[in-house]
Amino acid sequence: MTLVSQSNEESTCERPTSKYAQYTGVLAATLAAFSIGTYLSWTSSALPLYNKNDTLSVSDQEGSWISSLVPLGAIPITIPAGMLADKFGRKRTIWAITVPLFLCWYIIAFAQSKIWIFLGRFVAGAACGAASVVVPMFTSEIAEQSIRGLLGTIFQLQITAGILFAYATAFTDNLHVIAILCSVAPALLLISFPFVPESPAWLVMQGRKNEANDVLKHFRGAHYRTETELTRLELQASEMREAKASIFDLRKYQKAICITLGLMIFQQLSGVNTLIFYAKKIFDDAGSTLSSSTSSVIVGAVQVVATYCSTILIERAGRKLLLFISVSVMATCMFTLSGYFHFQNSHDLSSVSWIPLLSFAVFIVIFSIGFGPIPWLMVGELFTNNVKSAASAATAICNWTLAFLVTKCFQDMVDLMGISSSFATFGVISLIGTVFVSTVVPETKGRSVEEIQIELYGTQISSIPRETDPEV
Structure with missing residues (x-):
């Protein structure tokens, strides 16, 4: 009885209080x-205002560059960001990233020429790309296992x-006010983050065990x-130092790479970023009875709620089922938008002017519970621990590159084939995505990495011969 009581007491002491x-x-x-989210959707609110400004008007092509420079800036920093976080620490890297996130809003707000807007967006994009790597790393390292999944979802929730x-x-209908309001989030981070301790995992990697002990007691x-x-x-x-893999080691994980990169391709080619970046313009063109600003806010609110609810659904439903439902409904929404814009010029659609808002909202909801979070989740479930970092870097580069291409090319697509055919193209790609998912x-739900590897390769990856083996 005494031994049981003592064991229970020790167990209780080990649990966080x-x-x-x-x-x-x-x-x-x-x-x-949160700041990444504001940079992504700022163009929806700001670009129409530039067109009202005679001193700094922006053409459609220039607008497409302004929109796409954020994902373009994120591409080259993805791999170095992880290296910087390993060398200087998660905390100092995040704080350093926040400086351009804050300053770029003022470069954009008070720019006297378009070149400064381009520069501000590109530099902010680099900071967004670095944050998308380092912040989730820091989050997972300070969280205890019982709430790691929940805390991990806060990153995506803050973006929405x-x-x-x-x-x-x-x-506000004012470019200066919009930028200054958007600068509040990085300003709060600059002020508050010095009071947050460093990641205990990084301190242990640096041999600073006593500091890691104090930080664990804090958290x-x-x-x-x-x-x-x-x-x-x-x-x-110790395991990471001994078995750390580079991006070239992913060649042994060809099927897993094909799956994760394929999911990223269909995620971005679904057209989601064109909807986010050009929401206000799309609603203006659709002629909705609600104002374009109101419609955009409704869609944004729906996305926040859907992202919050997705954490519950992902844990209860299978990944594959949610992906299939998500991509199927996304295709339907795109075809619906395509049909609306196709018949808009030849028919009176005032009685059904709610269709674009409904299609837009349903698309965002279904994306947020399926193709938004699950491709990132699959990276952690298809790869062993020693290559997860390399796999995450590869998928992040793919994601940001496609986000840039789709955002930049959307205006070209509209100029070439019209907005109806552009949405239809995204719909066809999502239909192909249903075949890919099927x-x-x-x-992967409820299955270990070893079980998934056996299904994909017929054996565990550790037993697959390396290129240095004689038989290879």
Whole structure:
């Protein structure tokens, strides 16, 4: 009886007594994600205002460059960002990233020529790309296992909240005010983040065990017994040093790479970023009875709610089922938008002017519970720990590159074939995506990495011969 009581007491002492510090740390760090959301959707509110400004008017082609420079700037920084975080620490890297996230709003707000707008958007894009790598890394490393999944979803939730915020600023009808309001999030991060401790995992990797012990007590509670978790972190650090993989080692994971990159391709070629970047313009062209600003805010609010609800659905439903439903409905929404714009010029559609808003909202909802979060989730489920970092970098580069191409080419598509055919093209790509999900993507829910590898390769990846083996 005494032994049982003692064991229970020790177990209780090992459990964290408070999660408050973890939540506040994650909420502070993900203000960078909020800022990413504002940079992504700022063009929806701002570009129409530039066209009202005779001193700094923006053509459609220039507008497409302004929109696409954020994802373009993110591409080259994706891999170096992880290296910088390993060298200088997660905390200092995030704080350094926040400086351009803050300053670029003022470059954009008070730009006297378009070249400064282009420069501000490109530099901000580089900061967004770095934040998309380092902030999730920091979040996963300060969170305890029982709430790691929940805290991990806050990053995406903050992006959608930032998108909604930027849509809402359109009501000010002032370019300076929009930019200054959007600068509040990175300003709060600059002020608050010095008070957030460094990642304990990084401190252990640097051999600073005593500091890691203090940080764990900060994040877990003063009475938390840190020995077990410190030992686990030391073991993980040792394994990472011994088995750290480069992006070239992904050649042994060809099927997993095809699946993750395929999902990223269909995610971006679904046209989601064109809807986010050009929401206000699309609603203006659709002639909805609601104002374009109101419609954009409604869609942004729906996206925030859907992203929050997606965390529950992803844990309860299979990944493959959600992906299939998501891509099928996305195709239907795009074909509906295409049909509306096709018949708009030849028929009176005033009685059904709600169709674009409904299609837009349904698309965003279904994207947020399927093709938005799940492709990123699959990266963690298809690869072993030693290559997850390389796999994440490869998929992030693919994602940002496609986001740039789709955003930049959308205006060219509209000029070449019209907005109706452009939406139809996105719909056809999503239809092809349903075939890809049905035939190529495995179900990963409730299965270990080893079980998934056996399904994909017929054996565990560790037993697959390396290129240095004699038989290869």
